[in-house]
Amino acid sequence: MCGIVGYVGSDENNTMEVLLDGLSGLEYRGYDSAGVALADNSIDVHKKEGELSALESALPDTTATAQKESVGIGHTRWSTHGPPSDVNAHPHTDADRRVAVVHNGIIENYQTLRDELVDAGVEFRSDTDTEVVPHLIGTYLDAGIDREAAFRRAIDRLEGSYAIAAVFEGSETIYAARKDSPLVLGIGEEGHYLASDVPAFIEYTDRVIYLDDGEFARLTPEDVIVTDSTGTVVETSIETIQWDAEDAGKSGYDHYMLKEIHEQPKALRQCLRGRLDELNGQVELEELGDLSRTGPVQFVACGTSYHAALYGATLLRERGVSAQAFLASEYDAEAIPVGADSMVVGVTQSGETADTMRALREANRAGATTIAVTNVVGSSAARECDYALYIRAGPEIGVAATKTFASQQTALTLLACALTDQGSRNLVRQLRAVPDQIQTVLDTSRAREIAEVYEDADAYFFIGRGYHRPVALEGALKMKEITYKHAEGFASGELKHGPLALVTENTPVFAMVTGDSEQASKTIGNVKEVEARDAPVVAVTDGQSNVGRYADHVLEVPAGDEITSSIVANVQLQLVSYWVANRLGRSIDKPRNLAKSVTVE
Incomplete structure (x- = not known):
């Protein structure tokens, strides 16, 4: 839920400016404090409770304009362990300020690690679970272990979910790792980026690599290396984002939410494009290939996506299919009958929702066929499910979902038709008319x-x-x-x-x-x-x-x-x-x- 950004590159770019731009691009995720760390011969940390503007106001003028640092990380925090405060804000450092760390997720064994470190004489300054990470790294540095090995050893000790990035004094390198929390790398001309989500760096580059669970990344001004938990280099593919920074702007509207409400006709046209055969009254979803359904369908989702899932389950039941919608946080594959003939559909705008991902992973382990209905190409849900059906809504910045809900409803209507082979000329015609009908509502x-x-x-x-x-x-x-x-x-x-x-x-x-x-x-x-x-x-x-x-x-x-x-x-x-x-x-x-x-x- 927190937002991470990182940059390492040439001196032509102002690292602080890149980090602040990145944090601004992640504000939509929700946060209560923000901070940055720049690494050169020393670690320079600035963090502040409140909105990003509070952090910007607290920055010394010399820091705001400095360009000598070529590497830095930033963070927007949504509180879990400890209330919003300057001291609980990220980044966190070890006692000697040799390493700074930002983290998204929850470290479940942090209390055990914290007790161990306190017994060894470490003094903690915050209430957060994250602070154990830089102190762990620091203990390994004290033992003479090199930076990358110290980072890996610390990560190996963690239980829970995390996307973590670290910078070290005297090093132009960012080290990062992920498990059950999103992290995407940006490949630029004058440097490289990492973030929790693409909007953090889309104005700088549209070329990305999505990290998988258990992978590590090493970013320098010259290259990006991705490895597995053993240090073996992993082959990665660079994908191109199909939208730009302007798509993620307000375009003259007072709020992103109002803009996104008004984008719904366009979003639904994108969702429907190439998927309707009006002549034959059929729905064609190439993404699903030769998928066939034999047993019950279970939807798992949270919040707005759960409401879309209820709509999808109703559609299927009307077509004679046994279908249920479950709140993902309540889904238990051991208590709910799910097996090889089951189909489990995860509805998640981001493709990273923790409860939904857990439910989908349980379904995968139970042998069910899984489908991700998501907005984000390359998201965890899209990669881990057997099939992915993209809703094609484009970037949604407002926290309250609007165009993604309408796009989920539309995509699930298509899915219900495809799974049951029960389309009709009338329904296909009505689906085609929906964008214009919404435009009429917006106009009147x-x-x-x-x-x-x-x-x-x-x-x-x-x-x-x-x-x-x-x-x-x-x-x-x-x-x-x-x-x-x-x-x-x-x-x-x-x-x-x-x-x-x-x-x-x-x-x-x-x-x-x-x-x-x-x-x-x-x-x-x-x-x-x-x-x-x-x-x-x-x-x-x-x-x-x-x-x-x-x-x-x-x-x-x-x-x-x-x-x-x-x-x-x-x-x-x-x-x-x-x-x-x-x-x-x-x-x-x-x-x-x-x-x-x-x-x-």
Whole structure:
């Protein structure tokens, strides 16, 4: 969840500037402190609690403009061990400041290592688990072991998850290693980079190497060497990122989230490109090759991706397939029947979500066929699963997922059609129409007006049936994430089984009702229950039912298939949450306490 950046290169580049640019590119991941370490004849560390601007303000003028150091590492911290503070911020050093270390992950045996080091006379300055690493390295340096060997020995002692980078005094080298936490290397013309994610260095290079678990990297101004745990050189492939720094910018929008909401038509066109055969009413997913399904399908995911997984499981059950969606943190392959005939689908935007990766690894060990539905080419999920289905949403910087959720819904619709061979000309035509329908919503939405009316609500309820239920849950999650207001999502029929006790005249209920089916009629019945208790109702509807007559406000969506209408309806809920948060002055792109890529369990 923390962000790591590193650079080693020629004196033509200002190392501090590269590191600060990199940390700025990782702010979206969520953090509460930041720091940098420059290595020359000595280790120069600067770190500060708070936002990156606090660190920049604390830098001496001479440091901010210095160019003599050609190697450095930086870090944004999301607290796990110890509260946010200057002393707990990374990088951490050994007692003699010979080595500085940054770390993403959790060292599970840190207390044992810390006790061992304290008994040997080491004094700790922070509460973090990370600080054991530089002190371990320091003990090996004291024993006369060279830098790389000392780094490797320290890594060998660690249990848990980590992406770790270290620099040493008197050395123009970065040493790095990873296990269950992302780390990507950037190959540049005037130097080399490493980071937790590509946006940290995309303005400098688009050529990358993804480290695998158990691999080590040595970066110098001249080359990048990747080795395994024994020191044997590993053959690596350099991949080219298909987007640039401009794609990851705000493009004139006030917030990344608003930009990404408005990018959804483009994102879905990218998701659908080359995958629809309208003439024959078929879905063609070349990524899945000759994949065939024989047994049940299990989805594993977290947060927004879990809501997409619920949608995917509903799609498959409607097609006669036994399908369930599990919260990845609750998934236990020993307790849940999973075997060689099972298919386990991990839905993860980043492809690095720790809980989802653990669940997928359990499924792999159980012999199941695994599929990663992800946004990131070369991510851990994409590499470790048998198949990868990319959602093609492009970079998403806002912590609250928007375009990736719509792209996940769309990709899972394609997957359900492919697994069951149950496409149709009508569904394919409706999928093709979704980007234009979303654009219509973006052009005509009254969400901003409704946000003005209900910004002071005590709580917000979201209800829907069938394909709309996951969207109701997602609508509530968005409201919670970026407004810090209480919100809940329910299957419409469950409102009367308890939650109705919480409904008041200051609790707006957002009801999704599209089409004129029996499900729509039942949800209208639930709307009447709310209306009878004087709670305001906002109907998200295509107008095919008469729900509008019972609603205080209406958010319109174009008429479409019951499957695809939930993708479109969700956009109205995203806009409502955004405008409520905007009026409340919230930190929309970086909500408090949250991180974009959750790489710890």
